[in-house]
Amino acid sequence: MFDLEKAIKQWLKQFRKHRAFETASIREMELHLRDHIDDLIREGHSERSAFDTAVADFGEVPNMADEEFLNHRPHNITSRLGLTMYRNYLKVALRGFTKQPFFTFLNTFGLAVGMAGGLLISLFIYDELSYDKANVFADAERIYRVHIDNKTAGEVTKHAAVSGPLANVIRQDYPHQELVVRFREVASVLLKKEEDDLNTKEDKVTAVDTTFFEMFGLTLLQGDPNTALEQPKSLVLTKKAAEDYFGTPEALGKSLLVDDGDEYLVTGVVEDMPKNSFLRDYRIFISLSSYENSKSLAWNNWSFPTFIKLRKEARSQHLKDYLATVTERYLIPWAMTFVPGLTVESARAANQETGNYLNFGAMPLTDIHLHSRDRESEFNINSDIQNAYILSAIGFFLILLASVNFMNLSTAYSLKRAKEVGVRKTLGSSRFGLIRQFLTEAGVISFLSLGLAMVIVLMALPYFNELAGKQIAVPFQNPIFWIVLTLSTIALAFLSGSYPAFMLSRFKSAEVLKSSQKRGGGGRVRNVLVVFQFSISVFLIVGTLVVYQQLNFIQNKDLGYRKDQILIIDNVNAAGSQREALKQEVKKISNVTSVSLSSFLPTPSTRNGTTFFREGMLESIDAVIIGNWRIDYDYISTLNLELIEGRNFNREFATDSGALIINESALPMFGVSAKEAIGMRVTNDFHRPDKENMKFYTVIGVVKNFHFESLRNNINGLSFRLGQDAKRMMVKLEAGEFSRPISDIEKIWKKICPGQPFNYYFMDESFNETYRADAQLGRIFIIFTILSILIACLGLFGLTAFNAERRAKEIGIRKVLGAEVSQITLKLSLNFLKLVSLAIIISLPLSWYVMNKWLEDFSYRISISWWIFVVSAALAIAISILTVCYQSIKAAVVNPVKSLRME
Numbered sequence: 001m002f003d004l005e006k007a008i009k010q011w012l013k014q015f016r017k018h019r020a021f022e023t024a025s026i027r028e029m030e031l032h033l034r035d036h037i038d039d040l041i042r043e044g045h046s047e048r049s050a051f052d053t054a055v056a057d058f059g060e061v062p063n064m065a066d067e068e069f070l071n072h073r074p075h076n077i078t079s080r081l082g083l084t085m086y087r088n089y090l091k092v093a094l095r096g097f098t099k100q101p102f103f104t105f106l107n108t109f110g111l112a113v114g115m116a117g118g119l120l121i122s123l124f125i126y127d128e129l130s131y132d133k134a135n136v137f138a139d140a141e142r143i144y145r146v147h148i149d150n151k152t153a154g155e156v157t158k159h160a161a162v163s164g165p166l167a168n169v170i171r172q173d174y175p176h177q178e179l180v181v182r183f184r185e186v187a188s189v190l191l192k193k194e195e196d197d198l199n200t201k202e203d204k205v206t207a208v209d210t211t212f213f214e215m216f217g218l219t220l221l222q223g224d225p226n227t228a229l230e231q232p233k234s235l236v237l238t239k240k241a242a243e244d245y246f247g248t249p250e251a252l253g254k255s256l257l258v259d260d261g262d263e264y265l266v267t268g269v270v271e272d273m274p275k276n277s278f279l280r281d282y283r284i285f286i287s288l289s290s291y292e293n294s295k296s297l298a299w300n301n302w303s304f305p306t307f308i309k310l311r312k313e314a315r316s317q318h319l320k321d322y323l324a325t326v327t328e329r330y331l332i333p334w335a336m337t338f339v340p341g342l343t344v345e346s347a348r349a350a351n352q353e354t355g356n357y358l359n360f361g362a363m364p365l366t367d368i369h370l371h372s373r374d375r376e377s378e379f380n381i382n383s384d385i386q387n388a389y390i391l392s393a394i395g396f397f398l399i400l401l402a403s404v405n406f407m408n409l410s411t412a413y414s415l416k417r418a419k420e421v422g423v424r425k426t427l428g429s430s431r432f433g434l435i436r437q438f439l440t441e442a443g444v445i446s447f448l449s450l451g452l453a454m455v456i457v458l459m460a461l462p463y464f465n466e467l468a469g470k471q472i473a474v475p476f477q478n479p480i481f482w483i484v485l486t487l488s489t490i491a492l493a494f495l496s497g498s499y500p501a502f503m504l505s506r507f508k509s510a511e512v513l514k515s516s517q518k519r520g521g522g523g524r525v526r527n528v529l530v531v532f533q534f535s536i537s538v539f540l541i542v543g544t545l546v547v548y549q550q551l552n553f554i555q556n557k558d559l560g561y562r563k564d565q566i567l568i569i570d571n572v573n574a575a576g577s578q579r580e581a582l583k584q585e586v587k588k589i590s591n592v593t594s595v596s597l598s599s600f601l602p603t604p605s606t607r608n609g610t611t612f613f614r615e616g617m618l619e620s621i622d623a624v625i626i627g628n629w630r631i632d633y634d635y636i637s638t639l640n641l642e643l644i645e646g647r648n649f650n651r652e653f654a655t656d657s658g659a660l661i662i663n664e665s666a667l668p669m670f671g672v673s674a675k676e677a678i679g680m681r682v683t684n685d686f687h688r689p690d691k692e693n694m695k696f697y698t699v700i701g702v703v704k705n706f707h708f709e710s711l712r713n714n715i716n717g718l719s720f721r722l723g724q725d726a727k728r729m730m731v732k733l734e735a736g737e738f739s740r741p742i743s744d745i746e747k748i749w750k751k752i753c754p755g756q757p758f759n760y761y762f763m764d765e766s767f768n769e770t771y772r773a774d775a776q777l778g779r780i781f782i783i784f785t786i787l788s789i790l791i792a793c794l795g796l797f798g799l800t801a802f803n804a805e806r807r808a809k810e811i812g813i814r815k816v817l818g819a820e821v822s823q824i825t826l827k828l829s830l831n832f833l834k835l836v837s838l839a840i841i842i843s844l845p846l847s848w849y850v851m852n853k854w855l856e857d858f859s860y861r862i863s864i865s866w867w868i869f870v871v872s873a874a875l876a877i878a879i880s881i882l883t884v885c886y887q888s889i890k891a892a893v894v895n896p897v898k899s900l901r902m903e
Contacts, residue, residue: 572728
């Protein structure tokens with residue numbers, strides 16, 4: 001048998017010595033080689049066929065020997081051949097794709113799905129990471145927010161708002177500050193022009209210092225930023241708010257009535273707040289001097305979010321070190337003026353003994369959105385960096401799974417390219433040249449997939465925005481986006497094509513050309529990749545089930561109060577002195593069972609903390625900081641709160657104006673049992689100089705703990721007292737149709753509060769808002785889990801089709817010998833099911849560990865049940881069986897005569 005490889009190598013050696021080598025055209029080289037082959041190959045018919053096939057399938061012969069020519073040609077000829085070589089690579093790639101449309105579709109579609117999922121998640125993460133950055137607020141990297149971490153009697157609380165006097169203290173004795181600005185919690189207000197009848201409720205309102213605009217680099221469209229918020233009863237509107245109230249942004253010098261009372265002057269108009277900032281959706285900024293308590297020197301009033309801009313040379317650690325001294329330098333000396341015998345040393349010793357603390361700290365402005373979810377008094381509900389990590393991992397896995405598909409299918413179909421590799425190597429192609437060819441093909445598929453992925457993203461983005469609660473857009477105008485996308489696609493092409501390229505280029509030409517046995521390379525590696533794919537898929541299935549179990553636990557947990565069928569009427573303060581009359585009229589409606597007035601609700605609403613001392617115990621060690629809510633007589637019965645000791649407030653007891661009800665968590669903080677608490681006297685009036693005239697509250701009842709904070713947090717101490725400053729009304733309705741009682745309430749509202757907006761919502765809706773981010777995470781988990789399973793199944797589908805094709809002759813022989821379709825199907829499917837089972841064994845312990853870590857973020861959480869793992873495993877096996885069996889049955893029912901003739 002003639003040695004084709006040896007003959008062509010000899011021709012190459014001789015032709016390089018020929019003087020025509022440097023001037024010969026590509027066509028002349030091809031003809032010269034053909035003549036040489038005709039002279040040498042007379043009886044080697046099979047080799048001649050292989051040569052002709054190579055020329056027909058893969059282009060000009062000299063291009064196959066490109067490295068041999070390029071190493072010996074002048075520069076201009078080398079450049080010409082290099083360009084031709086890459087053009088040839090592209091032509092060969094496109095020809096190969098059209099010859100294997102099924103293989104090309106699986107690779108392209110699988111990569112496109114993975115890239116689309118990865119791109120959507122990348123846009124989501126980019127949006128999350130963009131909050132409060134330098135492109136949102138000027139010098140954002142130098143701005144820090146002060147906060148308080150407090151532990152009292154074992155109860156730990158974290159506050160985003162701090163004491164009012166802190167800002168002036170920092171201005172006076174911290175030299176590294178450039179600017180300090182305070183905010184004040186305002187909640188909602190009613191606004192209208194004086195000539196209007198109807199108020200508009202504004203939920204996003206805050207009061208700020210005059211340094212607000214300079215601090216955050218905000219430019220006023222109208223007004224002077226240095227004086228706009230200097231005077232009391234002045235406010236600044238955003239551009240959108242000005243247009244809503246006055247029909248034009250030109251609102252400077254106009255006025256608005258606030259809560260049907262004082263007239264406030266519009267002293268400025270500012271651009272709408274960025275959507276990726278902590279002030280998103282805030283529209284009204286009132287001068288801080290409008291509020292009397294802004295001048296208070298009390299350090300126990302934590303109602304003022306405070307921000308500091310450091311000088312350029314300052315370091316954040318220096319700020320944190322300074323804030324760590326504030327408690328002993330200022331807060332304790334203030335407390336010493338009304339706590340007998342208190343000294344800094346005694347307070348320090350008491351804290352060391354009890355483990356209590358009250359620490360001031362600082363957080364970078366740029367960290368607030370993702371690192372401050374569990375603090376009270378935030379401007380908005382923040383996201384969680386943990387969720388960003390989880391979604392980043394899912395996006396990475398999606399792209400990796402798609403890349404694994406490419407590697408798997410490419411190595412599986414390597415047998416169809418073995419002859420090509422052999423001929424190319426025989427004709428002089430080096431291994432590096434072959435690697436370039438296969439990487440070029442991977443690049444072509446990757447960029448085709450990118451185009452399809454962009455189409456998928458544009459179609460899916462509106463639904464994804466609705467799912468994630470975002471307003472994400474593809475940044476087509478941003479050149480950095482395209483650069484990153486292009487580089488990422490090139491990297492993905494290299495990742496996806498590297499293993500097939502290196503494996504295929506390793507084939508030995510002589511063995512491949514002489515061997516008639518068809519083998520697909522990389523069998524072990526393919527098995528490992530299949531295991532990896534399904535391990536990730538099973539992990540995501542477990543994660544999805546755990547997230548939904550936790551959300552279901554939250555929805556169905558006994559919260560200790562009633563949240564369904566409770567209608568909340570907002571802004572009842574608009575009724576003024578008619579609030580009680582409004583309540584009594586609503587109680588007369590037939591479908592209403594109970595009504596209560598209060599600003600404080602278990603769902604997101606006003607929060608307030610107060611420091612209490614027991615009678616005769618005014619040492620700092622005895623201070624108890626707990627929530628203090630003002631309610632009415634019907635509050636506890638409306639929410640179905642359970643009294644475990646004592647009684648509720650009662651109109652028949654005039655002394656109840658000085659009564660207090662506490663929850664179970666407050667008992668250990670006061671160091672008493674439920675029975676001992678009844679009759680206990682406490683005071684929050686301890687700061688007055690004439691201690692003999694302090695006002696005391698008497699505890700008359702203890703309520704069972706209920707969840708008035710997120711289930712991520714423990715239930716802290718809480719107290720109730722009677723108050724008349726309610727902004728909300730709770731209406732308990734009977735089960736059934738709610739439209740009629742709501743309509744009746746609205747009629748009463750319009751009668752008592754003419755011209756006032758009638759705003760209402762249900763308490764369970766407000767409760768769900770607290771867990772909106774977790775619910776979004778659960779839905780996103782489901783979507784991308786489905787995508788990961790789809791990608792894995794595409795790969796398994798392709799491998800099964802390849803396996804059935806490779807074993808077509810074996811299947812035909814088995815059928816001729818009497819094998820049943822079910823037996824053949826089982827034979828073809830068993831190996832894949834073994835791989836899926838191994839993936840399940842690997843992924844279940846990992847998923848248990850990771851999801852337990854996620855659940856640790858909740859103080860009240862589920863235990864991961866065994867059935868979650870069983871369902872996940874069963875689902876993975878069922879999906880793989882459906883995927884594998886389709887191709888296996890299809891191969892098993894083929895006529896054996898056709899299979900054997902094909903072979």
